[in-house]
Amino acid sequence: xxxxxxxxxxxxxxxxxxxxxxxxxxxxxxxxxxxxxxxxxxxxxxxxxxxxxxxxxxxxxxxxxxxxxxxxxxxxxxxxxxxxxxxxxxxxxxxxxxxxxxxxxxxxxxxxxxxxxxxxxxxxxxxxxxxxxxxxxxxxxxxxxxxxxxxxxxxxxxxxxxxxxxxxxxxxxxxxxxxxxxxxxxxxxxxxxxxxxxxxxxxxxxxxxxxxxxxxxxxxxxxxxxxxxxxxxxxxxxxxxxxxxxxxxxxxxxxxxxxxxxxxxxxxxxxxxxxxxxxxxxxxxxxxxxxxxxxxxxxxxxxxxxxxxxxxxxxxxxxxxxxxxxxxxxxxxxxxxxxxxxxxxxxxxxxxxxxxxxxxxxxxxxxxxxxxxxxxxxxxxxxxxxxxxxxxxxxxxxxxxxxxxxxxxxxxxxxxxxxxxxxxxxxxxxxxxxxxxxxxxxxxxxxxxxxxxxxxxxxxxxxxxxxxxxxxxxxxxxxxxxxxxxxxxxxxxxxxxxxxxxxxxxxxxxxxxxxxxxxxxxxxxxxxxxxxxxxxxxxxxxxxxxxxxxxxxxxxxxxxxxxxxxxx
Numbered sequence: 001x002x003x004x005x006x007x008x009x010x011x012x013x014x015x016x017x018x019x020x021x022x023x024x025x026x027x028x029x030x031x032x033x034x035x036x037x038x039x040x041x042x043x044x045x046x047x048x049x050x051x052x053x054x055x056x057x058x059x060x061x062x063x064x065x066x067x068x069x070x071x072x073x074x075x076x077x078x079x080x081x082x083x084x085x086x087x088x089x090x091x092x093x094x095x096x097x098x099x100x101x102x103x104x105x106x107x108x109x110x111x112x113x114x115x116x117x118x119x120x121x122x123x124x125x126x127x128x129x130x131x132x133x134x135x136x137x138x139x140x141x142x143x144x145x146x147x148x149x150x151x152x153x154x155x156x157x158x159x160x161x162x163x164x165x166x167x168x169x170x171x172x173x174x175x176x177x178x179x180x181x182x183x184x185x186x187x188x189x190x191x192x193x194x195x196x197x198x199x200x201x202x203x204x205x206x207x208x209x210x211x212x213x214x215x216x217x218x219x220x221x222x223x224x225x226x227x228x229x230x231x232x233x234x235x236x237x238x239x240x241x242x243x244x245x246x247x248x249x250x251x252x253x254x255x256x257x258x259x260x261x262x263x264x265x266x267x268x269x270x271x272x273x274x275x276x277x278x279x280x281x282x283x284x285x286x287x288x289x290x291x292x293x294x295x296x297x298x299x300x301x302x303x304x305x306x307x308x309x310x311x312x313x314x315x316x317x318x319x320x321x322x323x324x325x326x327x328x329x330x331x332x333x334x335x336x337x338x339x340x341x342x343x344x345x346x347x348x349x350x351x352x353x354x355x356x357x358x359x360x361x362x363x364x365x366x367x368x369x370x371x372x373x374x375x376x377x378x379x380x381x382x383x384x385x386x387x388x389x390x391x392x393x394x395x396x397x398x399x400x401x402x403x404x405x406x407x408x409x410x411x412x413x414x415x416x417x418x419x420x421x422x423x424x425x426x427x428x429x430x431x432x433x434x435x436x437x438x439x440x441x442x443x444x445x446x447x448x449x450x451x452x453x454x455x456x457x458x459x460x461x462x463x464x465x466x467x468x469x470x471x472x473x474x475x476x477x478x479x480x481x482x483x484x485x486x487x488x489x490x491x492x493x494x495x496x497x498x499x500x501x502x503x504x505x506x507x508x509x510x511x512x513x514x515x516x517x518x519x520x521x522x523x524x525x526x527x528x529x530x531x532x533x534x535x536x537x538x539x540x541x542x543x544x545x546x547x548x549x550x551x552x553x554x555x556x557x558x559x560x561x562x563x564x565x566x567x568x
Contacts, residue, residue, distance in 0.1 A: 040107035040115040043099050044191045050095030051122040052254045052406060055505065056268060057088035058129050059406070063504030065532060066497070066511055067287035067520055073362035075529045076554055082539035088133070089538040092126050097143050111185040113177050114203050117170040118192065121210055124163040124170075128217060131156045131163075132509055133535045135558045136549070152547040156559045157224075164217055167210045174207035193255055208240045209252050212409060215241075219417055220509060221560040222425060229425040236418070236427070245414040245437075248445050252409040256383065258401035258453075266402025269382035269502075274402070278393040279371025283359035284316060287521040289375065290347035292498060296474045299353050307474045310463035311446045313387040314380040315501050317399075320355040320373050321391040330370045333360065341526045346519075355391070362523035379457075380449045381405045381502040386457045403453040407502045412441035416496035420514070423485045423492065432479055435492050439472055442499035490516050512557075515565030522568055530555035531567035 061080070064071035073079045100119040107116035130137045138151040139159045176182035178200045189198045195205045215235050222228040235241055244250035256267045264271065272281040292315070293299035297307030328335045333349035342348055350357060357374045372393035379386045383404030385394075415438030421427040422434065443463075450457050475495060482488045493516035500507045510516070512533060532554045542548050 040103055040110055040112045041188070041191055043103035043106065044115055044118065044188055045193075047096060047099045047103055047119050047122060048193050048254070050091055050099060051126060053091040054088055054096055054126045054129055055254075055406060055408060057085075057091070058133060058505040059503055061133070061504065061535065062506070062508030063285075066504055066507040067285040067361050068501065068504055068507065069285055070283035070359040070363065071361060072364040073523060073528060074364045074525045075362075075523075075527075076532050077529050079362075079532070080536060082536045082542060082551070085133070085535055085538040086540045089130075089541055092130055093138075093142060096126050097123060101143055111183060112188070113173050113182060113184055114197055114206060115188050115191075117174045117177075117203075117206050117210070118188065118194075120166045120170045121206065121213070124166040125213065127159050127163040127166075128220075129505065131159050132220075132505075132558060134537060135534050135552065135556065138545075138547075150545050150547040153549060160217065160221065160559070164214060167214050167217070170210040171207050171214070174203050174210070178204035178207055194252060204240060205250060208238075208244050208250060209409070211235050211238055211241050212244060212250075212252075212414060215414070216409070216417065219421060220513065222421075223513070223562045224560050229421075229427055232421055232425070233427055245411045245418075245441075248411050248441070248448075250411060251407070251445070253381075253405040253407050256402060256404050256406075258383065258403040260397070260402075267382045267404030267406075269377045270384055270400075270402035270404060273376045273382070274384060274394045274396060274398050276396050277371070278395055280319065280374050280376035280394050281371075282376060284375050284377075285521070286347050286349065286351065286358040286360050288498070288501070289316070289356045289358045290351045290521075291494070291517075293353060293356055294347065294351050296471065299356070307470050309498065310443050310468050310471055311380070311498070311501075313378065313461055314446045314449065315378050316356070316375050317378040317385045317387050317394070318355045318357070318375050318389075318391065319393050320357060321389050322355045323350060323357075325370075325373050326350065326357075330368050330373060331357070332365055332368065333363070339522070339524055339526065341522055346521055348521075360524055361521045362525055362528055379455065380446045381407050383453060386450060386455070386461070388458045388461045400450065400453045400455050405449075405502075407500070410442070410445060410499075412438045412445065412499050413496070413506065415441060416492055416499065419492045420489065420496075423489045431488060431492065432476065435479060435495060436472060436476060438492075438499065439475055439495050440468070442495075443468055443471075489514065490518060493517055494519075511567065512561050513563060515563055515567060520568060533557045533561055533567070 063069040071079050100123040103119045104116050127139065135156045136153040137159060139154040139162060141148045141151040173182065177184050180200060187197050187199060187202065190196065195202050197203060197206065215232055218225065218228045218231045257265045259265045269282065275281065292309035292312050296309065299308040299312055326334050331349065338348040349360060376394060377384045379399050381404045383400030383402045385399030415434045418429055419431040419434035419438065422429040422431040447462065475491065479488055479491045482491060493510060493514055496510060497507055497517050534552065534554065534556050536554065537548065537551055542551055
């Protein structure tokens with residue numbers, strides 16, 4: 001080889017090596033950074049979106065079982081199959097837990113303790129969610145990659161205990177951040193889709209939220225924890241916890257936008273119901289329409305002298321304000337008698353006022369041509385339309401255009417929870433006053449919501465102070481008429497159920513824990529089988545994990561559910 005050829009070959013080798021280095025750099029995927037390249041700001045959005053995915057799935061199943069939305073059934077065993085739960089399982093284990101576990105050490109090393117605390121709180125919440133849904137689930141050996149490809153389940157009580165420990169860590173650490181006793185890096189700011197934390201005051205919100213979720217956990221497990229009362233009382237004595245229930249500023253909610261594409265970041269219920277075809281997708285449960293529109297006073301279009309719920313126009317949007325389109329084809333139950341097992345006072349088919357059009361619990365009779373007649377989600381919490389008797393079918397870009405919220409935990413929920421603690425555990429407090437505070441806080445939150453997303457509503461249809469006071473008076477009269485604490489708790493849990501619209505997860509937990517509201521509409525079949533006390537294990541867990549236990553029955557209770565009531 002001549003000297004000239006050797007020189008050219010050497011240059012080629014150098015250039016090739018240089019090109020390979022540049023090509024190697026281009027192989028880095030910015031949407032999937034390695035732990036060495038990542039920072040907490042890159043991980044936090046996917047942790048939050050995965051968390052909301054877990055919550056939304058759990059809430060959807062709970063809404064169906066507690067008559068907020070339709071459960072087709074017709075039996076409880078037929079309502080869901082194992083693959084119904086693959087989505088929530090995958091989102092938890094391959095989304096939330098994986099990315100939270102990667103975020104926490106990175107954020108801690110960067111001294112971004114708020115971001116680490118957010119991830120721990122969301123992880124803890126999801127851990128409890130999986131237990132509440134399925135009972136025993138993998139935890140201690142989950143998400144270890146090739147080191148453990150078939151993680152066994154842990155005892156449900158152990159997973160709950162680990163979640164409680166995580167929440168306590170969040171509270172302790174972020175208390176120090178808020179008090180400026182712990183050196184801290186940058187705040188997550190706009191990467192925080194819940195509180196938008198940009199300062200120490202925001203860090204305090206996350207610390208307080210961890211404590212509120214601890215109270216919730218201790219109330220959930222109160223039937224199996226003799227120390228629950230003392231733990232709850234200690235948390236209630238915290239001045240920041242005490243301040244949180246006086247204002248909606250502490251409300252823990254994921255905020256959506258009105259952006260329709262690239263990406264679509266609108267509320268899922270808006271996406272599913274305000275469609276280009278003009279057909280709503282969901283069926284609202286007949287029971288909740290009755291509970292709000294009939295049970296305490298009949299809804300009317302002028303709403304001048306009745307005690308129906310002030311939140312009706314905010315929760316629900318009517319595509320029809322009368323029943324002119326009701327016939328045997330659009331609503332087959334309209335020409336049928338109520339099921340024989342229904343008491344005379346139980347709602348059936350249509351509630352009979354102002355065009356409210358839902359569907360009965362366990363009605364699997366098929367889908368009629370009623371998509372542009374049925375009642376659907378309103379402006380709260382889905383960012384839909386405020387009902388001013390439009391009586392027109394849904395369409396794209398109506399009302400709040402999807403800028404809704406996921407109401408994960410609100411100040412009103414804390415008030416109802418405290419009332420339950422007073423009546424069941426003997427925690428100090430005035431349950432009647434707490435009930436009133438919870439109802440008023442919920443109504444105020446809902447009535448103020450349109451303004452928070454930039455929507456002005458017709459003042460002629462906004463409930464007056466007199467209207468609100470009349471409703472509250474009706475609730476308190478029922479409470480005063482109750483002769484026992486169980487009777488008083490029934491009133492509390494019914495009002496909490498109504499305030500939970502959009503949050504079926506806590507509604508399902510509350511029902512299993514207390515058996516209340518006890519007046520839920522029965523299933524259409526006279527013998528629908530046992531109520532779902534825990535869900536079937538997902539098919540991808542049963543089929544792909546060699547350590548998975550045998551499939552469980554739906555009437556198997558989770559560890560904290562020792563409620564002897566027969567649920568329906």
